[in-house]
Each structure stands twice: as C-alpha cells, then as structure tokens.
Amino acid sequence: MSRYGSIEYRVMARIARKKSAVFVRDDFSDISDYDQVGRALRNLTKDGRLIRLGYGVYAKAKTSPINGEAVPVASLPDLAKEALQRLGIETAPSRLEKAYNAGQTTQVPTGRLIGVKGRVTRKLGYRGACVSYERAT
DSSP states (O other): OOOOGGGHHHHHHHHHOOOSSSEGGGGTTTSSSSHHHHHHHHHHHHHTSSEETTTTTEEEEETHHHHHHHHSSOOOOHHHHHHHHHTTTEOOHHHHHHHTTTTSOOOOSSSEEEEEOOOOOOOOETEEEEEEEEEEO
C-alpha cells in the first residue's frame, strides 16, 4: 500500500485542511476504527506534527525557531478554551480576568485559570503546564 492511502496520511491531510488548531479523536472516526486512529495520532505526535494536550485532545504543532522542537501553534489558554468548546463545555472569563478588565487590579492574569459553567474533571496541558478551572457565575 502506498503511503498516500495510509491512515496516518489521511489524518494529516484532514488536519491540514482544517482551520481549527484543536482536534479530538472523534474527528477522525470515519477514517478508521478507534485503535488505528490512535496509533496514527501517536505517530504524528512522535514526529512533531501534533501535540497531545490531554486524553483524546490534540493540537497542531510547528517547529520552534529557537530550539527546533515542536511547539503548539497558539498559546495554552487559547488552545484549552478551544478544546473545551469542542468538548461541549461552556467557558466564561475567570474572576481574575473580570477584575483586570474592570480596572480593579493591574495584575495581568496568566490565562491558565479558565472559568467554566459546569463541572470539569478533564486535565489539559503541555509540558507540565496545566490549565485550572473555576466555577463561573
């Protein structure tokens, strides 16, 4: 079989066509079964074309000009918010973002605290930097 018909090639072609930076494993369920798609995603992660943010959640990667390693195409808070929206979890500004936007503080929020409506137990992160959640009102 040629490499153009392989599952890995078909997954990468679909990723290249999409504008979204975050992908969930279910996006590729029509290409092949669960295990084969998982193997293809794992190989693409090993090659540096994707970055694993969490269980079944992946992000597009690019090569860093500084050290040549694979880094995400966007910041971790942006990717985490997009991933939560893809998973059907509604996000809102955290209390720290609200205080900063209202002018009550000059401390700029890092963005790693995301306000969510509902309960979230999913862990999203990259290289030890994880996103925390707080209940949004």
